[in-house]
Amino acid sequence: MPLVTNKDVQLEAQRGGYAVGAFNTSNLELTQAIIETAVEKKSPVIVATSQSAIKYAGMEELSLMVRKLAEKASIPVTLHLDHGTDYSTIIGCLRSGWSSVMIDGSSHPLEENIALTKEIVKVAHAVGVSVEAELGRLMGVEDEISVDAREAILTDPDEAVRFVEETGCDTLAIAIGTSHGAYKFKGEPRLAFDRLEEIAKKVSVPLVLHGASSVKKEIVQWGEKYGAKFPGAAGVPDEHIKKAISLGITKVNIDTDLRLSFTAGVREFLQKRPEVFDPRKILGAGKEAMKKVISQKIDILGSEGKG
Numbered sequence: 296m297p298l299v300t301n302k303d304v305q306l307e308a309q310r311g312g313y314a315v316g317a318f319n320t321s322n323l324e325l326t327q328a329i330i331e332t333a334v335e336k337k338s339p340v341i342v343a344t345s346q347s348a349i350k351y352a353g354m355e356e357l358s359l360m361v362r363k364l365a366e367k368a369s370i371p372v373t374l375h376l377d378h379g380t381d382y383s384t385i386i387g388c389l390r391s392g393w394s395s396v397m398i399d400g401s402s403h404p405l406e407e408n409i410a411l412t413k414e415i416v417k418v419a420h421a422v423g424v425s426v427e428a429e430l431g432r433l434m435g436v437e438d439e440i441s442v443d444a445r446e447a448i449l450t451d452p453d454e455a456v457r458f459v460e461e462t463g464c465d466t467l468a469i470a471i472g473t474s475h476g477a478y479k480f481k482g483e484p485r486l487a488f489d490r491l492e493e494i495a496k497k498v499s500v501p502l503v504l505h506g507a508s509s510v511k512k513e514i515v516q517w518g519e520k521y522g523a524k525f526p527g528a529a530g531v532p533d534e535h536i537k538k539a540i541s542l543g544i545t546k547v548n549i550d551t552d553l554r555l556s557f558t559a560g561v562r563e564f565l566q567k568r569p570e571v572f573d574p575r576k577i578l579g580a581g582k583e584a585m586k587k588v589i590s591q592k593i594d595i596l597g598s599e600g601k602g
């Protein structure tokens with residue numbers, strides 16, 4: 296079917312008390328893994344492309360590929376720009392068939408973030424594209440920070456109310472203690488559920504959780520068994536994701552878990568089948584590994600059968 300917007304699928308998820316997975320793609324096998332699994336599970340799905348993925352694969356190429364696979368699929372699919380910071384890339388996506396864009400002004404002071412987001416909302420809405428914005432900052436791996444500093448970068452509930460009202464964004468990414476990548480926590484995983492609860496009470500637009508990969512031990516050990524090295528890798532446990540959804544998260548962003556499972560699948564295949572040199576078979580092993588992870592995610596998010 297034709298693409299739908301993030302606003303469409305997230306409002307539906309908000310009503311139904313589940314979340315939709317946003318999976319990052321940058322090539323054919325990733326896109327196939329995402330859409331094929333969503334079809335098998337009858338789940339809506341968000342196909343996310345970062346600016347660097349667009350640079351890697353090409354804007355027109357990614358757009359045509361995702362839209363063609365989505366058109367043939369029997370479930371709602373969105374094509375979403377992840378972490379848009381560059382004005383011309385965002386405009387390019389609006390012209391090239393993306394159905395949803397994220398304007399990430401989170402590195403700017405509040406007033407600038409508001410102005411930037413407002414501008415993108417104006418142009419995106421004019422062409423029927425929904426807009427995700429971000430308030431608060433995700434943690435960085437380097438963030439060995441004090442409690443006060445940690446509190447300061449998390450999303451402030453009252454600022455969120457003002458931000459949504461003034462910008463008109465359709466969905467809001469909030470910072471509650473997650474970070475991108477495979478090294479999210481040094482000690483116990485800790486999310487600011489109290490913040491999330493307060494924000495969800497005060498703000499009516501659907502909420503988004505970035506940096507939500509679970510970096511499961513099994514996947515890490517699977518990769519390491521075949522030569523990968525991920526010392527100290529840690530992610531957000533499934534139970535934390537479920538709790539976040541019960542408190543109002545309707546979009547859960549996953550990239551790292553796909554990368555880890557792809558790597559493990561390809562490493563195992565190469566080691567076990569040294570005679571193979573067909574890229575389709577090698578990448579195919581990675582694709583199958585990713586499909587398993589996507590299927591498990593859909594179970595955790597509760598979106599199976601909602602497409």
Ligand code: G3H
Nearest residue numbers: 319345347348378475550
């Ligand atoms: O949020 C970041 C995503 O994991 C995309 O990462 O810029 O390496 O494509 P990337």
Ligand code: 13P
Nearest residue numbers: 476505506507508550551
């Ligand atoms: P992970 O690195 O936890 O997969 O997060 C991905 C993300 O937030 C993409 O925007």
Ligand code: ZN
Nearest residue numbers: 475505506548
């Ligand atoms: Zn992100």
